[in-house]
Amino acid sequence: MENLLVAVPDTIPGAAPDEDAAVEHARSFLHALGVPCDSPGTVDTPRRMAEAYAALLSAPEFDPTTFPNDECYDELVIVKDIPVRSVCEHHFLPFTGVAHVGYLPGDRILGLSKFARVVEMFARQPQVQERLTVQIADWLVESLAPRGVGVVIEAEHLCMTLRGVQAAGTSTSTSALRxxxxxxPQSRAEFLAVLQR
Ligand SMILES: [Zn+2]
Known part of the structure; x- marks a missing residue:
């Protein structure tokens, strides 16, 4: 069983976050916004904010081992409704939704549970949805050398639904096809048809 070496993208924060500094700066940030954090309910809010963002920005490591396609499976593999939880790099507010990932295997396959790990690896960093979609597709192309890859993400951005135009319930779709x-056209139509079900 051959291990494919996959470089973890350098945009993923590698160093442990400085949590004490994050707490102090969160306190200053809230203070500057007129939120003093001196009531029983808010005294620990800077720490909770720092921990929440640290969690949103760190993905658990995973083993991206691929396997030979011994069965010579040559039809579409589609993993639907993979949770997406990320942070918009423009407003630093979360966006959440689902990713649908499909590929036409070549000589290598990836364990089905690993697709959610790949999505998470790229989602847990300051992102824009378009780049996240492309990064997942390109990672699969580089790691599996498949005959085709499709990634569709549907997500709701809090920066759209809570502020600005306040378009509640708005969903943004992005796709990357390789x-x-x-x-x-036949493979593309088959992939998109499965997503409609
Ligand atoms: Zn935003």
């Missing part, structure tokens, strides 16, 4: 899922 290889045969981009070039062959």
């Amino acid at each position: 290889g045969l899922l981009r070039e062959r």
Whole structure:
């Protein structure tokens, strides 16, 4: 069983966050916004804020081992409704939704549970939805050399629904298609049809 070496993208924070500094700066930030954090309910809010953001920005490590496609499986593999939890890099507010990932295997396959790990690896950093979609697709292309890859993300951005235009319930869709899922209309249609079900 061959291990494929996969470089973890350097945009993922590698160093442990300085939690004490994050707590103090969260306190200053809230103070500057007129939130003094001196009531029983708010005295620990800076610490909780810091911990919440640290959690949103750290993905658990995973083993991206791929396997030979011994069964010569050559039809579409689609993993639907993978949770997406990320942070918009423009407003530092969360966006959440689902990712649907499909691929046409070549010589290598990836364990099905690993698709959620790949999504998480790229989601747990300051992001824009378009880049997140492309990064997942390109990682799969580089790691699996599949015949085709499709990634669709549907997400709600709190920066849209809580502020600005306040378009509650608005969902944003992005997609990245590679290889045969981009070039062959039949494969593309099959992938998109499965997502409608
Ligand atoms: Zn935003």
